[in-house]
Amino acid sequence: MDHLDELESKSIYIIREAYKQYKNLAMLWSIGKDSTALLWLCRKAFFGRVPFPVVHIDTNYKFKEIYEFRDKYAKEWNLKLVVGKNEEAIAAGMGPTKGNKFECCNQLKTIALKQTIAKNNFSALLLGIRRDEHGIRAKERVFSPRNEQFKWDYKNQPPELWDQYKSKQAEDEHLRVHPILHWTEQDIWDYVKRENIPITDLYFAKEMENGEWKRYRSIGCETCCNPICSKATDVDKMIQELKTTKISERSGRAQDKESAYIMQKLRSLGYM
Amino acid sequence: MNEEHLKFAIVGHVDHGKSTLIGRLFFDTDSLPEGKMEEIKKICDELGKDIEFGFIMDHLQEEREQGVTIDTAQTFFKTDKRHYVIIDAPGHKEFTKNMITGASQAEAALLIVDADEGVQEQTKRHANILSMLNLQQVIVVMNKMDLVEYKEERFNEVKKELIEFLDSINIKPSFIIPISAKKGDNIAKKSENMPWYAGKTVLEALDTFTPKVSAVEKPLRYPVQDVYKFDDKRILAGRVESGVLKKGNKLLFLPSNSESSIKTIEDMHGEQQEAVAGKSTGITIEHPLFVERGEVACDPEKDKPTVTTRFRGKVFWMSKLPFEKAEKITLKIATQEVECAVEKIEKKIDSSTLKVLEEDASGLKEWEVGEIIFKTDSPVVIEGFNETPELGRFVLVKGEDVCAGGIVTHKDLE
Numbered sequence: 258m259d260h261l262d263e264l265e266s267k268s269i270y271i272i273r274e275a276y277k278q279y280k281n282l283a284m285l286w287s288i289g290k291d292s293t294a295l296l297w298l299c300r301k302a303f304f305g306r307v308p309f310p311v312v313h314i315d316t317n318y319k320f321k322e323i324y325e326f327r328d329k330y331a332k333e334w335n336l337k338l339v340v341g342k343n344e345e346a347i348a349a350g351m352g353p354t355k356g357n358k359f360e361c362c363n364q365l366k367t368i369a370l371k372q373t374i375a376k377n378n379f380s381a382l383l384l385g386i387r388r389d390e391h392g393i394r395a396k397e398r399v400f401s402p403r404n405e406q407f408k409w410d411y412k413n414q415p416p417e418l419w420d421q422y423k424s425k426q427a428e429d430e431h432l433r434v435h436p437i438l439h440w441t442e443q444d445i446w447d448y449v450k451r452e453n454i455p456i457t458d459l460y461f462a463k464e465m466e467n468g469e470w471k472r473y474r475s476i477g478c479e480t481c482c483n484p485i486c487s488k489a490t491d492v493d494k495m496i497q498e499l500k501t502t503k504i505s506e507r508s509g510r511a512q513d514k515e516s517a518y519i520m521q522k523l524r525s526l527g528y529m
Numbered sequence: 530m531n532e533e534h535l536k537f538a539i540v541g542h543v544d545h546g547k548s549t550l551i552g553r554l555f556f557d558t559d560s561l562p563e564g565k566m567e568e569i570k571k572i573c574d575e576l577g578k579d580i581e582f583g584f585i586m587d588h589l590q591e592e593r594e595q596g597v598t599i600d601t602a603q604t605f606f607k608t609d610k611r612h613y614v615i616i617d618a619p620g621h622k623e624f625t626k627n628m629i630t631g632a633s634q635a636e637a638a639l640l641i642v643d644a645d646e647g648v649q650e651q652t653k654r655h656a657n658i659l660s661m662l663n664l665q666q667v668i669v670v671m672n673k674m675d676l677v678e679y680k681e682e683r684f685n686e687v688k689k690e691l692i693e694f695l696d697s698i699n700i701k702p703s704f705i706i707p708i709s710a711k712k713g714d715n716i717a718k719k720s721e722n723m724p725w726y727a728g729k730t731v732l733e734a735l736d737t738f739t740p741k742v743s744a745v746e747k748p749l750r751y752p753v754q755d756v757y758k759f760d761d762k763r764i765l766a767g768r769v770e771s772g773v774l775k776k777g778n779k780l781l782f783l784p785s786n787s788e789s790s791i792k793t794i795e796d797m798h799g800e801q802q803e804a805v806a807g808k809s810t811g812i813t814i815e816h817p818l819f820v821e822r823g824e825v826a827c828d829p830e831k832d833k834p835t836v837t838t839r840f841r842g843k844v845f846w847m848s849k850l851p852f853e854k855a856e857k858i859t860l861k862i863a864t865q866e867v868e869c870a871v872e873k874i875e876k877k878i879d880s881s882t883l884k885v886l887e888e889d890a891s892g893l894k895e896w897e898v899g900e901i902i903f904k905t906d907s908p909v910v911i912e913g914f915n916e917t918p919e920l921g922r923f924v925l926v927k928g929e930d931v932c933a934g935g936i937v938t939h940k941d942l943e
Contacts, residue, residue, distance in 0.1 A: 258743060258805060258806070258807040258808060260532065260534055262807070262808065263807060265809075266768060266807055266808050266809040267809075269768075269809035270754070270768050270809050273754050273755055273766055273809070274754070276755070277754065277755045277822065300797060301796075301797045302766075302809070303757065303759070304757075304759060304764065304795050304796070304797050304811060305797045306759065388602075388603050388604065388605075389604065389605050392585075392586070392602070395586075395602040395603055395604055396600045396601070396602045398630070411599075411600065412599055412600075414600060414627070414630075415929075415930045415931060416626040416627070416629060416630045416847055416930070416931050416934070417630050417633075417931070418629065418630065418633040418922075418924050418931065418934045419633050419634075419918075419919075419922055419924075419934075420919075421861050421923075421924040421931065423929070423930065423931070424861070424866075424926075425926065425928075425929045425930075426929060427929050430929075439603070439614075441605055503561075503562055503563040504562060504563050505562035505563070505564075505565070
């Protein structure tokens with residue numbers, strides 16, 4: 258068992274615990290590298306199938322590559338795909354330039370997720386967040402309860418010892434389950450390479466019209482993601498680049514920058 | 530990808546400098562992302578504080594404004610030797626359950642003590658928790674040496690008091706290092722302020738520790754996590770906690786005491802010949818046995834775990850809800866879950882002073898340790914915590930949440 262084997266086994270154990278303990282389980286798939294790796298782990302946990310719905314929260318501002326990738330692999334992997342949208346807010350023209358970014362994330366992601374959970378009666382959700390992404394995510398539990406209003410009670414999280422995870426929930430709670438919390442960005446890419454996991458090519462560098470080479474390091478909505486300068490055109494080059502960079506992963510993500518605690522506020526309201 | 534990884538927790542009394550030490554480790558190993566120190570400086574300016582290394586870990590607004598760590602956090606850094614996962618633990622008594630959450634994931638620990646304040650209530654409680662968790666790789670760091678003018682006499686004084694206590698709970702620290710996290714003495718580089726100290730720096734000391742060794746050599750323990758029926762196959766899913774599953778080998782399932790052998794070892798990419806300790810896998814068996822979650826498969830020819838309804842354990846109660854002896858409680862151990870009664874609380878102990886508060890006690894409350902005889906409604910498969918930790922550690926659940934963590938101290942009771 259090498260390092261990646263250990264990470265993988267722990268993740269599979271967590272995924273299976275969630276499947277065993279919670280009846281209406283679903284997985285959130287943003288189509289980014291992390292949740293695609295998580296999806297791969299789910300397939301491994303159940304020997305090639307995904308025995309629960311896979312949810313994509315669609316803000317309408319995603320890259321076209323995201324939609325193409327989603328539809329291709331939903332078919333190839335035989336996924337029960339559920340697309341969640343806040344139709345009302347989209348119809349009203351909500352966007353990052355209308356109001357502020359905080360409100361846009363809240364409406365098109367968090368509220369859309371709330372609506373999707375209510376509509377499908379999900380009791381637990383698998384999410385591909387990692388501790389090394391953000392200081393707030395470093396504080397998460399593997400099994401993390403959210404109340405009816407979606408609030409994360411970060412000042413009073415339940416204890417979580419060894420591999421014993423929360424297996425009972427209050428009536429109006431839903432659980433966020435984080436099977437790859439213990440992975441780093443580097444681990445994800447090493448694993449993508451080893452397992453040959455298909456990944457959207459937004460992550461790979463391309464030459465721009467002005468001759469610069471750029472790629473996305475973290476992918477959300479097209480409107481709020483900035484590409485970084487990079488010549489990493491494949492997974493191997495990306496792994497090399499990561500080993501030397503000192504720039505943080507989410508540096509291209511606008512919502513992290515509005516103010517020091519925006520991530521905390523977003524998460525406490527139920528943001529992924 | 531065979532780079533080594535080690536997880537260690539930083540524990541100790543509130544304000545003795547845990548978060549500051551972590552910030553310093555990051556800073557001195559050049560592990561901070563670009564712009565991080567500037568961001569922290571800006572936040573400190575806004576709060577009207579001097580630059581605070583602790584803010585690298587303390588990320589919640591409340592934590593920064595009040596200068597306390599509320600919850601445990603995990604973060605990553607690297608030395609020339611290996612990768613580290615640092616588990617920061619809050620020092621406040623109120624957040625002890627968060628400290629235990631963090632420490633239960635660690636392979637080693639740094640116990641921090643303030644050279645000026647000396648040994649305090651949470652120093653002892655945290656050390657006691659490390660002892661219960663059987664963490665044997667421990668470094669003691671004596672912080673804030675700058676406040677005691679880097680004096681060896683003060684170092685020796687606090688050291689003596691602490692060692693006496695640690696001795697009583699069977700912790701033998703591998704290193705005791707005088708440091709100043711704030712000033713950077715003896716963290717990544719040797720301090721010029723303490724020529725009397727010839728030992729290792731914190732980073733050198735950490736690099737001597739070893740990650741948890743694989744349990745491949747031990748007898749097989751395969752707790753069944755779930756049973757899946759896919760395409761007419763009945764797959765017993767689980768993680769090999771120790772030993773090796775080999776195709777064709779005999780299996781004994783406990784507590785049901787039924788035998789079969791391994792027909793296939795399943796994998797997304799096709800059948801496998803074996804699965805080693807640590808691996809989450811799935812098997813099919815030759816006989817149509819009724820096996821469900823909670824059964825533990827082992828090798829019928831080798832040492833077997835104990836099947837019992839009665840055992841002695843030591844628990845740490847961490848919930849605000851107190852426990853009354855007459856209550857029934859849910860016990861979770863590996864993938865087993867059983868209702869149980871408490872036959873006797875032999876001793877109720879203060880988790881900091883270690884004083885026995887009561888013998889044959891009638892209940893337990895937050896921060897108390899109990900030595901308990903459990904009587905389970907149905908048989909459980911257990912082992913001593915030091916033999917197979919996965920079958921020797923448990924949690925107690927009351928209502929929706931875990932209320933206590935515990936270890937099996939005596940598996941065979943007359």
